[in-house]
Amino acid sequence: MYEITLSHYLIIGAFLFIIGSLLVLTRRNGIFILIGLELMINAALINFVAFSHFDVTKKGGEVAALFIVVLAVCASVVGLVILMKVYKQFHTIYVDEVRQVKE
Amino acid sequence: MTGSEDIIPFVLVLATVFLPVLSFIGLFIAGGSIHENTRSMTATGMIFFSWMSALIALIYCGVSGQWDYALPWFRYLSSHQFVEHTISFSINGMSLIMLNVVVFISFLVHLYSYEYMGHKKNHVMYYPYLGLFTFSMIVLVLSNNLLVTFISWELIGFCSYLLVGFWFNKEAAAQAASKAFLINRVADVFFLLALLLVFYQYGSFDLNAIHDFQSTHYSSGTIDFSIGMLLFIGCMAKTAQFPLNSWLPDAMEGPTPVSALLHAATMVAAGVYLLVKLDFLLTIDVRFVMVIIGSLTAFFGALPALTTFNSKKILAYSTVSQLGYMIAAIGCSASSAAFFHLFTHAFFKAGLFLSVGAVIHALHNVHHKLAYEHRFVHMDPLDIRIMGGLGKKMPLVFVAYLITASSLMGLPFFSGFLSKESILNAMFTFAEYRHGIALIAPILGIGTVLVTAFYVTRLGIWMFLGESRLNELKYYSEHVWEKVKVNHPVIIVPLVLLSLGSFFVLFSTDPFHASHSWLLSGQGHLGRVSGLRSGFVEEYGLVMIGSLTSVVLGILLAVLLTKKRVSVHALESKKSILTRFYYIDDVIQGLVVMPLQKTSLAIAAFDKKGLDGIVHGIVYITVIKAHIIAWFDRVFVDGVISLMVYSTGKFGKAFRVIQRGNVQNYLFWVLALMLVVAIWVLIKGVLF
Numbered sequence: 001m002y003e004i005t006l007s008h009y010l011i012i013g014a015f016l017f018i019i020g021s022l023l024v025l026t027r028r029n030g031i032f033i034l035i036g037l038e039l040m041i042n043a044a045l046i047n048f049v050a051f052s053h054f055d056v057t058k059k060g061g062e063v064a065a066l067f068i069v070v071l072a073v074c075a076s077v078v079g080l081v082i083l084m085k086v087y088k089q090f091h092t093i094y095v096d097e098v099r100q101v102k103e
Numbered sequence: 104m105t106g107s108e109d110i111i112p113f114v115l116v117l118a119t120v121f122l123p124v125l126s127f128i129g130l131f132i133a134g135g136s137i138h139e140n141t142r143s144m145t146a147t148g149m150i151f152f153s154w155m156s157a158l159i160a161l162i163y164c165g166v167s168g169q170w171d172y173a174l175p176w177f178r179y180l181s182s183h184q185f186v187e188h189t190i191s192f193s194i195n196g197m198s199l200i201m202l203n204v205v206v207f208i209s210f211l212v213h214l215y216s217y218e219y220m221g222h223k224k225n226h227v228m229y230y231p232y233l234g235l236f237t238f239s240m241i242v243l244v245l246s247n248n249l250l251v252t253f254i255s256w257e258l259i260g261f262c263s264y265l266l267v268g269f270w271f272n273k274e275a276a277a278q279a280a281s282k283a284f285l286i287n288r289v290a291d292v293f294f295l296l297a298l299l300l301v302f303y304q305y306g307s308f309d310l311n312a313i314h315d316f317q318s319t320h321y322s323s324g325t326i327d328f329s330i331g332m333l334l335f336i337g338c339m340a341k342t343a344q345f346p347l348n349s350w351l352p353d354a355m356e357g358p359t360p361v362s363a364l365l366h367a368a369t370m371v372a373a374g375v376y377l378l379v380k381l382d383f384l385l386t387i388d389v390r391f392v393m394v395i396i397g398s399l400t401a402f403f404g405a406l407p408a409l410t411t412f413n414s415k416k417i418l419a420y421s422t423v424s425q426l427g428y429m430i431a432a433i434g435c436s437a438s439s440a441a442f443f444h445l446f447t448h449a450f451f452k453a454g455l456f457l458s459v460g461a462v463i464h465a466l467h468n469v470h471h472k473l474a475y476e477h478r479f480v481h482m483d484p485l486d487i488r489i490m491g492g493l494g495k496k497m498p499l500v501f502v503a504y505l506i507t508a509s510s511l512m513g514l515p516f517f518s519g520f521l522s523k524e525s526i527l528n529a530m531f532t533f534a535e536y537r538h539g540i541a542l543i544a545p546i547l548g549i550g551t552v553l554v555t556a557f558y559v560t561r562l563g564i565w566m567f568l569g570e571s572r573l574n575e576l577k578y579y580s581e582h583v584w585e586k587v588k589v590n591h592p593v594i595i596v597p598l599v600l601l602s603l604g605s606f607f608v609l610f611s612t613d614p615f616h617a618s619h620s621w622l623l624s625g626q627g628h629l630g631r632v633s634g635l636r637s638g639f640v641e642e643y644g645l646v647m648i649g650s651l652t653s654v655v656l657g658i659l660l661a662v663l664l665t666k667k668r669v670s671v672h673a674l675e676s677k678k679s680i681l682t683r684f685y686y687i688d689d690v691i692q693g694l695v696v697m698p699l700q701k702t703s704l705a706i707a708a709f710d711k712k713g714l715d716g717i718v719h720g721i722v723y724i725t726v727i728k729a730h731i732i733a734w735f736d737r738v739f740v741d742g743v744i745s746l747m748v749y750s751t752g753k754f755g756k757a758f759r760v761i762q763r764g765n766v767q768n769y770l771f772w773v774l775a776l777m778l779v780v781a782i783w784v785l786i787k788g789v790l791f
Binding site for chain 1: 763764765766767770
């Protein structure tokens with residue numbers, strides 16, 4: 001069978017990042033953008049864990065991953081709060097409708 | 104007011120002065136709003152009362168008194184002392200006599216115009232002008248201040264311009280008026296110069312002051328000569344002396360009553376009167392020039408009357424010649440004779456004009472009557488060739504003509520005889536004491552008597568005697584004449600009065616000796632500054648014989664030549680020296696008008712080509728320069744700014760799309776840039 005190498009992890013991370021970024025770029029709904037953001041953070045997270053897995057001396061990557069999970073939760077909380085505020089202000093969470101810059 | 108205590112002459116004269124000007128102002132303002140009969144009656148009435156007050160003034164004052172009045176006029180400070188100018192006027196024998204002549208003739212002309220002008224169109228301003236004319240002449244007569252005199256002098260010139268050109272829509276009349284005006288302006292310049300010199304010399308314009316100054320101070324000969332000469336030249340145009348006399352025959356374009364007024368009482372009389380008045384300013388040398396010019400004008404001015412067929416022009420040439428007599432008389436130091444002749448001339452010349460005017464008026468009416476019946480004939484009512492035999496048709500006019508013409512010729516028992524004898528005597532005395540070239544004065548004087556007798560007789564024969572040549576006119580028949588009113592009282596009355604004034608009895612009890620007339624014997628008392636003096640004049644029996652012989656000779660010649668219808672074709676042709684009036688006009692045309700026109704044309708051409716060229720060139724260069732600057736501005740200055748604006752706009756437009764407030768867009772660019780950086784790093788890692 002094939003051995004799972006670092007490249008496989010990195011490719012999965014890259015896929016996740018691309019999917020996340022596509023979500024962020026294409027979806028109009030603010031919630032899905034937050035989801036995309038989570039995916040992108042998770043992609044970075046997988047990279048951390050993967051690099052840490054092959055780094056046998058120190059397990060710094062896992063620690064960083066734990067920090068990232070906490071930060072990601074904080075970030076999504078902040079993001080949701082912002083979305084709530086946006087909704088209060090604009091009565092919508094579709095980001096393309098949320099704009100004050102007029103052409 | 105300062106002056107004499109007696110106020111009555113002042114009031115009377117004031118009335119005489121202001122009635123004509125009242126007539127002028129009133130009728131001028133009223134204009135065409137009142138009926139023409141009212142207009143003429145008002146004007147005539149005003150002048151009548153003016154004459155009455157003048158006559159009362161003459162009777163009250165007599166001819167030997169002198170009243171001087173002065174009204175304050177203006178003053179100014181000159182080197183720490185006031186120079187005072189007054190409107191001063193003098194009432195003395197001479198001015199009173201002249202005043203009466205002027206107003207009387209003016210009154211008769213007003214009266215006569217009632218019929219003469221009655222049927223003519225557009226004569227609203229006729230009576231106002233006459234009023235103003237009379238007023239200006241009265242002021243000239245009375246004024247003792249040279250400035251006031253000058254003002255009235257100019258007014259007279261202006262009024263004559265208005266009246267000569269009264270039918271201004273006739274080309275010839277308009278031209279004659281301009282000519283009279285311009286020639287008079289030329290002389291007026293000299294008159295003004297004379298005034299300046301008088302003020303320089305005597306420090307005053309007041310004639311009394313000048314007279315006093317002159318009798319107490321020694322004066323320089325050159326300035327005195329200049330003053331006299333300039334005064335004479337200044338009066339030359341108005342008195343129609345050679346060579347400033349060609350306007351007078353042309354001035355016949357005015358209405359005939361105006362010609363009578365012009366020739367008898369106002370325009371030409373103004374010049375002679377002024378010279379008589381300023382007699383004391385004329386030096387011996389000036390007098391000599393005056394005698395020569397005067398006698399030449401007297402003789403050669405009369406000659407054209409021998410050939411012309413225009414009845415009024417014959418009288419105009421006659422006036423020129425009689426004025427020559429007067430000027431010569433002043434030159435001979437016989438101003439009183441000149442004034443005497445002016446006086447008698449006023450009567451008989453006005454009479455002649457009015458009688459010829461009556462004939463012209465009748466022929467005009469014939470013309471109108473024919474035109475009324477739609478029979479249009481071409482006729483010139485002034486042409487003596489269509490007249491003839493009118494003596495039977497207009498006997499009163501004929502008699503008036505006979506009397507006034509006899510007076511003009513100088514037949515005994517008529518006034519003209521007396522004044523002409525006194526002038527001829529003065530000429531002979533002058534010649535006897537000056538010899539040499541002065542001899543031409545009496546010779547020309549006697550010659551003029553002959554010529555005068557000739558042309559007056561000729562005019563009379565052509566007009567009144569022989570067969571009526573009106574029959575030669577197409578459509579004319581006797582019944583037309585019957586419709587023409589020839590004996591209108593307002594025409595006959597002036598003629599009768601003027602004829603009576605042409606007899607000797609008005610002037611002297613002795614029909615043969617001029618020196619016995621009251622005017623000449625009383626000359627010492629005609630006023631202190633009147634200037635009248637008869638000098639030293641001897642009486643020659645020979646003069647009377649000579650002049651009478653000439654008169655008879657002239658009449659006989661005229662009768663013979665005119666009866667036989669002998670006409671000297673060379674003289675009567677259009678181009679002879681007489682019909683062209685000695686080419687004076689041609690000479691003026693050649694010497695003054697043509698060079699002036701040529702010069703102005705040349706200047707105009709220079710203006711057009713030279714100055715305009717330069718201006719155009721400057722304009723052209725400026726425009727080109729401006730175009731270049733504009734192009735530079737447009738292309739470079741504007742270009743840079745436009746480029747900046749354009750590029751900024753384009754740049755902004757290009758980059759505006761990424762900042763449209765769409766968050767996802769921003770993110771896209773962020774990621775795209777990150778991708779570019781990543782790729783750049785990768786490529787860098789692979790290549791280097």
